[in-house]
Amino acid sequence: MPNSDFVIKTEQLSKIFKVGFWGRRVTAVDGLSLDVHRGEVFGFLGPNGAGKTTTIKMLMGLIYPTSGTASIFGHPIGDPQAKAKLGFLPESPYFYDYLTGSEFLRFYGHLFGLWGSTLEKRVDELLDTVGMSHARDLQLRKFSKGMLQRVGIAQALINDPELVVLDEPMSGLDPIGRKEVRDLILRLKESGKTVMFSSHILHDAEMLCDRVAMIMKGKLVACGPVSELIAQGTTHEVEMVIDRLLPEALERIRPLAGKVVLQGERVMVVLTSQQAVDQALCVIHAAKAKLVALTPHKASLEDLFIREANVIQSTKEAPVS
Amino acid sequence: MKVLSIALNTFRENLRDKLLYNLLIFALLMIGSSLLLMRLTLGEFHRLLLDIGLGSVNIFSVLIAIFVGIGLVSKEIDKKTIYTIVSKPVARFEFLLGKFLGLTITLFVNMLIMTAALLVVLMAQSVPIEAVLFKAIGLILLECMVVTAVALLCSTFTSATLSAIFTLAIYVIGHLTADLKTFGQKMEGFGRSVLEGMYYLLPNLERFNLKGHVTHQLDVPLNELALIVAYGMAYTAFLLLLASVIFQRRDFR
Numbered sequence: 001m002p003n004s005d006f007v008i009k010t011e012q013l014s015k016i017f018k019v020g021f022w023g024r025r026v027t028a029v030d031g032l033s034l035d036v037h038r039g040e041v042f043g044f045l046g047p048n049g050a051g052k053t054t055t056i057k058m059l060m061g062l063i064y065p066t067s068g069t070a071s072i073f074g075h076p077i078g079d080p081q082a083k084a085k086l087g088f089l090p091e092s093p094y095f096y097d098y099l100t101g102s103e104f105l106r107f108y109g110h111l112f113g114l115w116g117s118t119l120e121k122r123v124d125e126l127l128d129t130v131g132m133s134h135a136r137d138l139q140l141r142k143f144s145k146g147m148l149q150r151v152g153i154a155q156a157l158i159n160d161p162e163l164v165v166l167d168e169p170m171s172g173l174d175p176i177g178r179k180e181v182r183d184l185i186l187r188l189k190e191s192g193k194t195v196m197f198s199s200h201i202l203h204d205a206e207m208l209c210d211r212v213a214m215i216m217k218g219k220l221v222a223c224g225p226v227s228e229l230i231a232q233g234t235t236h237e238v239e240m241v242i243d244r245l246l247p248e249a250l251e252r253i254r255p256l257a258g259k260v261v262l263q264g265e266r267v268m269v270v271l272t273s274q275q276a277v278d279q280a281l282c283v284i285h286a287a288k289a290k291l292v293a294l295t296p297h298k299a300s301l302e303d304l305f306i307r308e309a310n311v312i313q314s315t316k317e318a319p320v321s
Numbered sequence: 322m323k324v325l326s327i328a329l330n331t332f333r334e335n336l337r338d339k340l341l342y343n344l345l346i347f348a349l350l351m352i353g354s355s356l357l358l359m360r361l362t363l364g365e366f367h368r369l370l371l372d373i374g375l376g377s378v379n380i381f382s383v384l385i386a387i388f389v390g391i392g393l394v395s396k397e398i399d400k401k402t403i404y405t406i407v408s409k410p411v412a413r414f415e416f417l418l419g420k421f422l423g424l425t426i427t428l429f430v431n432m433l434i435m436t437a438a439l440l441v442v443l444m445a446q447s448v449p450i451e452a453v454l455f456k457a458i459g460l461i462l463l464e465c466m467v468v469t470a471v472a473l474l475c476s477t478f479t480s481a482t483l484s485a486i487f488t489l490a491i492y493v494i495g496h497l498t499a500d501l502k503t504f505g506q507k508m509e510g511f512g513r514s515v516l517e518g519m520y521y522l523l524p525n526l527e528r529f530n531l532k533g534h535v536t537h538q539l540d541v542p543l544n545e546l547a548l549i550v551a552y553g554m555a556y557t558a559f560l561l562l563l564a565s566v567i568f569q570r571r572d573f574r
């Protein structure tokens with residue numbers, strides 16, 4: 001089988017930084033094995049300092065892995081043939097601030113061997129795509145953070161890449177900007193491109209991604225289609241808010257509920273099974289109490305994220321080995 | 322083509338950073354000294370004017386080579402602008418070469434303007450202009466290329482401050498290598514080997530200095546000039562190669 005189905009493949013990728021005068025070792029990425037498939041939108045998630053940027057920098061050939069390997073389009077990382085089909089937006093981008101919007105894009109076009117009218121057309125198109133046509137003759141030092149982010153995205157697309165890697169593309173953007181980036185990512189997917197992006201905003205990832213990987217402390221903790229990850233090990237919770245519940249009725253509900261919160265006249269209970277919900281409803285009906293709200297809690301990536309973070313936290317605190 | 326794009330972008334950066342404003346100070350210096358020196362005898366006046374003119378061209382260019390040179394690459398790493406270059410199909414040595422060429426273009430343009438101003442002053446004072454003057458200026462550019470390559474090499478492995486100190490030190494010692502040799506010959510054993518080693522390793526920058534020839538109106542034959550040019554080019558190429566090898570292994574973090 002040709003390995004062209006894998007756009008990105010990493011095997012046991014690790015990076016150890018040596019910091020400070022004594023060369024204290026910091027493990028930023030720890031034995032990471034990942035596949036990104038052709039044509040998918042791949043979310044790369046994890047809390048601050050998890051190692052997302054470090055992984056992406058290794059893939060882009062900016063830093064060298066301490067151990068392990070990675071390939072892009074079947075080429076080893078850093079191969080110019082792979083780079084020719086790649087677009088990259090760095091985290092909180094810094095650019096040549098003495099260039100104007102159009103000069104900036106033209107310069108990157110030259111690096112791909114684009115010149116003349118082909119390039120001019122591409123520059124105009126991209127400025128329009130990211131909504132920065134008005135800033136084509138403005139120097140980048142006069143751009144706002146979000147405007148920089150936008151031309152940064154345009155820069156990543158100048159060579160019409162097959163793979164687009166975006167390190168936190170939504171950061172610094174207003175709600176409209178975020179929606180535009182989401183739409184852009186979906187449009188890229190529609191035209192057959194592969195997109196990998198890192199993010200903290202799980203809601204965005206949930207909406208956009210075919211598959212996600214979640215890393216914590218440099219290690220992969222979950223990887224797969226969003227729906228599968230959400231379903232894993234989550235129970236469907238239902239929250240009920242009840243008024244005028246008599247104490248004896250409350251005592252009958254209490255054993256059914258996972259959590260009970262009293263707020264004066266009002267009672268809030270959390271139930272974790274359909275059976276418990278049915279029984280509680282019977283009790284409420286019989287006691288002539290008033291059901292104010294019944295809210296099913298949809299499991300989300302956020303639950304998974306927080307659960308995994310807690311696991312990591314507790315293994316760290318436990319005095320094992 | 323990629324190298325040229327990076328070079329032109331670097332040149333543009335230098336222009337927009339208003340680097341060429343140094344020319345104003347140069348012009349003031351030239352006009353001032355020609356007014357001040359007018360009271361000397363004619364021979365002395367001509368010689369001093371040439372000396373000050375060439376000396377200023379030299380100092381201004383070397384200062385740019387050192388202080389812009391040390392920032393050429395390290396600034397791109399600090400500002401993280403290099404991330405978007407190295408992730409494009411640009412080899413790291415191409416980037417280095419582009420940055421080097423960019424500053425060379427800046428130095429060339431800067432020198433062209435200074436030379437034009439110098440010629441105007443010299444002609445206004447009816448100082449005879451000889452071919453050796455242009456050879457001298459050409460060699461100043463070559464010296465600056467060597468110095469830029471030294472600065473670039475230093476900045477691939479150390480901080481900006483240390484790069485500046487190293488490059489300045491090499492510039493000063495590079496003008497004293499002949500003394501290193503004579504001094505070494507008077508010594509024995511280890512000290513002698515060290516000084517001789519330094520003599521052969523460090524650039525012999527005094528070779529690029531034709532100021533004495535210009536003020537005494539001595540020409541330099543072309544074959545001798547060709548040898549000096551070949552030396553400067555080879556030395557620059559060697560430094561750039563070394564810088565590329567170090568740069569290739571670096572993490573941009």
Ligand SMILES: Nc1ncnc2c1ncn2[C@@H]1O[C@H](COP(=O)(O)OP(=O)(O)OP(=O)(O)O)[C@@H](O)[C@H]1O
Nearest residue numbers: 017019026028047048049050051052053054055574
């Ligand atoms: N240049 C560096 N030198 C030393 N340690 C580093 C360096 N860069 C990152 N690290 C460490 O590596 C770990 C991972 O950092 P990284 O920037 O990859 O995280 P991240 O997942 O991108 O976080 P964020 O969401 O905040 O961007 C952190 O513990 C960080 O301290």
Ligand SMILES: [Mg+2]
Nearest residue numbers: 052053054091
């Ligand atoms: Mg990051």
